Amino acid sequence: MAGSRQWPIVIVGAGAFGLSTALHLIQDGYTNITVFDRGDEVPSPYSAANDLNKIMRPEYEDPFYTNLAIEAMAAWKTPLFAPYFHRTGFLHCVSGKAEQRAKDTLQRFRKAAESHPILSKFVVPLSSRSDIQEQAWQLDGDLPGWHGYFNRFDGYTHSADALRGIYRVLQGCGVRFFLGESVGTVNSIVYEQSPNGKRTKGVTTKDGKIHAAELVIIATGAKAASLVPEVGTTVEAKSWSVAHIQLTDEETSALRGIPIIYARDLGFYFEPDPKTNLLKLCPMGGGYINTNKETGISLPPEPMNASVGFLPKEDEAKLRELLRHTLPALADRPFVKKSLCWFADTVGSHFIIDYVPNSSKSVIILSGDSGHGFKMFPIVGSWVLALLGPQKAQSNEQWKWKSSKVKAGSGWGDVVSWRVGTTTEYKDIRRFKAESKL
Structure with a gap:
């Protein structure tokens, strides 16, 4: 130029x-x-x-991305971006039933935070239900076997x-x-x-x-x-499920300030949005791809509403279990605003x-x-x-x-350590759409 x-x-x-x-x-x-x-x-x-x-956490297995995210965090605190950043902390755990891969990944993230000169002072180890409730008193579930760490440096945008x-x-x-x-x-x-x-x-x-x-x-x-x-x-176009629970004003207020609750083998959720009273949840998994047989390329399905209004059964089961472990009063609430969120994976x-x-x-x-x-x-x-x-x-x-x-449609994202689960083709989950409602 x-x-x-x-x-x-x-x-x-x-x-x-x-x-x-x-x-x-x-x-x-x-x-x-x-x-x-x-x-x-x-x-x-x-x-x-x-x-x-979206989660704003700097700890990565790769120090390059950790330092990059810390740089981004500083920018989120400037006047232009500060209204959209909320430092609630990141409660990062696995449940007692987590597979070893999830446990190992958690430990690598924890080590990245505890060994970093900026992040280390913000990290609190969590080894019991009482430890977890000291950081998130609203969690009145049994938290069976949950353990991990809490990072006060983190939050969401x-x-x-x-x-x-x-x-x-x-x-x-x-x-x-x-x-x-x-x-x-x-x-x-x-x-x-x-x-x-x-x-x-x-x-x-x-x-x-x-x-x-x-x-x-x-x-x-x-x-x-x-x-x-x-x-x-x-x-590769890949998606994860997103779902929400509609809360009352009182329920939203009671959960104000709760950290991001993240079980690496189940899923995660955020502080409810005070404008809409929506509690957003996402299950963990390998994600979904939409591979074209002729080109071998995965692109989001068309039209756009093809990804809206349903939640795969496996994902719903994970979110129900996540809620039973942490906020059992919400475990049977209907999910609303369900969809697949498509992103570009490499x-x-x-x-x-x-x-x-x-x-x-x-x-x-x-x-x-x-x-x-x-x-x-x-x-x-x-x-x-x-x-x-x-x-x-x-x-x-x-x-x-x-x-x-890369071999087309191979679901190569499965090799990324922080994704627990197997990549599934979109065509194999569409059949569940008619069984669920908004």
Whole structure:
């Protein structure tokens, strides 16, 4: 881009990675930015971050991600992002019936926290029911065999509100938005030949228009392969279940300030949302993929409502058990707002932040959030600025573009240690939809 801050930049996707990129570009002096999203509003219903909340915990088995998350945590505490961060703590355990893989993973996370110079003072070991209740007095279940640790450094972010807030900021800074099925759906990247090979000259939208750009940034999460087919099976659309319980005002108030309750073999839930009185829960598992037999690529099912309104039986059983262990009074409550949340998964859960090969460094792909990307929302855009620097190259080996050598539909996410369970094809769970109601 020859360093020009006036040349047009197109960002496809108004989720966490797309909005963060727009924010950092604006703050760095870029003035001609347009964002496209097929959703009618921000937060877009197609974004994995269109959600009540996400876990903000820095402890990782990989010290690189631990330090990166600590950097993001500092950004969450700045005035722009602070309204959306809640430091309630993270109660991280396994139940007495947990398989060894879950126990081992818990111990690695605990070791990462206890050995870190910043995190160690916030960590409290938990070896009994009374230990746990000292950190979360509301838990009046038996907590059979539960043990682990509590990290006071951690908390959660209100993801939908954060997207909405940054969207308003960007509007005020002059970023243009094209939202909606017709004007916001990008059908293709347009290329032209240059002396150095092909390079982009913009994108086409569903309404037939061509929007000129010197740089196109693809931040479409689980649908990355639909616009950048070269990514192949390197990025796999994967989903986990999400469910909620509708509480009363009194019940919400009673659970105010409760930490994130996380049983690595069962699932987790958050402090209830005071605006809606919704208690969000997620089961643990290997996740679901939607592999196309012809292409071998997993993309989210269409239409969008295909993923809404049902909860696989196995997942419901885990959440019921989680509640019986911790909040038995809620264990038989109906689940509402059930859905599958689709995200972009990669081998090793590493992000992809790099130029698309053979695009003359005119197309960037941001993908591979792998279920842990939203905590990085405030700093993602800084990684894009680094790509636009003098070297114009990704220096982090983990985030570089990788050739698509993964066997299609293999459920390779099973090898990631922190996912306990087996990956299942979406077609094998759809039959349960008719048996459940909103």
